[in-house]
Amino acid sequence: xxxxxxxxxxxxxxxxxxxxxxxxxxxxxxxxxxxxxxxxxxxxxxxxxxxxxxxxxxxxxxxxxxxxxxxxxxxxxxxxxxxxxxxxxxxxxxxxxxxxxxxxxxxxxxxxxxxxxxxxxxxxxxxxxxxxxxxxxxxxxxxxxxxxxxxxxxxxxxxxxxxxxxxxxxxxxxxxxxxxxxxxxxxxxxxxxxxxxxxxxxxxxxxxxxxxxxxxxxxxxxxxxxxxxxxxx
Numbered sequence: 001x002x003x004x005x006x007x008x009x010x011x012x013x014x015x016x017x018x019x020x021x022x023x024x025x026x027x028x029x030x031x032x033x034x035x036x037x038x039x040x041x042x043x044x045x046x047x048x049x050x051x052x053x054x055x056x057x058x059x060x061x062x063x064x065x066x067x068x069x070x071x072x073x074x075x076x077x078x079x080x081x082x083x084x085x086x087x088x089x090x091x092x093x094x095x096x097x098x099x100x101x102x103x104x105x106x107x108x109x110x111x112x113x114x115x116x117x118x119x120x121x122x123x124x125x126x127x128x129x130x131x132x133x134x135x136x137x138x139x140x141x142x143x144x145x146x147x148x149x150x151x152x153x154x155x156x157x158x159x160x161x162x163x164x165x166x167x168x169x170x171x172x173x174x175x176x177x178x179x180x181x182x183x184x185x186x187x188x189x190x191x192x193x194x195x196x197x198x199x200x201x202x203x204x205x206x207x208x209x210x211x212x213x214x215x216x217x218x219x220x221x222x223x224x225x226x227x228x229x230x231x232x233x
Contacts (some may be wrong), residue, residue, distance in 0.1 A: 006222045007028055007149040009048040009116065012039070013139035013190075014154045016054035016085055018210050026057060027088055035154070036092035037215040039121065043098055044126035045218060048116045051123045052139040053089055055081030075131035082135060086125035093121060109145055116146065144201040151203050152219060153190065153209035159227035160189045178232045195229070204230035 014035055021028030043049055058081035059074075083104065090100050101115045101122050107129075115122045127138040136153075143151040156166075163171040177196070179199035183192055189207055198205050208219045208226035218224030 004221050005047065007047070007220050009146065009148050009151075010150050010152055010220065011050040011052065011139055011143040011146065011148045012152050012154060012216070014054065014089075014210065015193065016056035016058060016081065018156060019053075019085055019088070020057040020152060023219040027085070032088050032092050035210060036089060036096060036098075038154075038210065039093060039216075040096050040098050041214065042216050042220060043119075043121060045217065045220070046119075048119070049121050050112075050116070050142060050148065051086070051089065051121060052127075052135055052142060053082055053085040053123070053125070054135045055085055057081075058084060071125070072131040075127075075133075079129070080126060083125045086123045090123055105141060112146065122146075134191050134221075135204070136146045136190040137197065140190070140194040140197040140201075140203070143203050144197060148203060150196060150206055152206045152208065152216070154216070155189075155207060156209065156211065158209040158212065158225040160187055160207050160229070162187065167223065174227050177227060177229045179229060182229055189227075189229070198229075199231075204228055 019027050019031050019035065021031035027069040035057050039049065039051070055078045059078050086103050090103055093100055099120045101120050103123060103125055107124070112122050124138060124142045127133060127135050128141060139151055160174050160177060161171040182189060182195050190205065206219050206226050206228050208215050209222065212224065215224055219226045
């Protein structure tokens with residue numbers, strides 16, 4: 001394993017929206033391939049890798065509840081959307097020779113740890129399995145359970161800004177933030193439950209762009225452009 005790596009076991013959270021690419025809905029095969037390329041390159045370095053894939057490109061329970069659907073039912077539908085995305089990523093990885101665990105295998109922590117030790121990519125689908133919890137929270141929860149060195153969030157932008165840089169030209173980008181800064185400023189890079197859980201377990205959150213070729217590996221080496229959310233100091 002490369003000695004230059006700062007993080008040896010990580011969880012990568014990929015938003016469902018990122019898998020849309022330039023589309024307005026669904027999966028963009030080119031974007032799925034790009035994400036798989038990034039994962040493959042990091043896996044080849046010997047990093048122990050977990051994944052959580054969002055489902056917002058297909059269905060979002062909280063959006064459905066705003067138009068009259070029962071929130072719990074909407075969230076369960078959203079969980080199925082994350083399974084669809086997870087299967088797409090799994091298929092793309094295994095075509096590249098990257099071994100993963102079976103999607104929708106019952107979650108048993110020790111079994112998941114064993115998969116990691118065998119250098120399999122572990123994909124946590126269906127969120128936490130509970131309504132009212134986002135895949136951000138699922139990512140923070142699984143990163144804590146798996147003893148990950150860091151939680152990485154792959155987005156469409158190269159870090160955390162004080163406003164959407166695609167809509168606000170003068171948006172300010174942060175290189176480093178404290179967990180409490182994110183909560184007090186309501187920066188919404190991840191939901192409050194996820195930020196609080198990462199804070200309680202001392203897991204740094206690194207936010208970077210999935211659109212930069214090789215960006216994932218660069219972040220693991222402490223290079224490239226990203227925002228780190230962690231303890232002050």
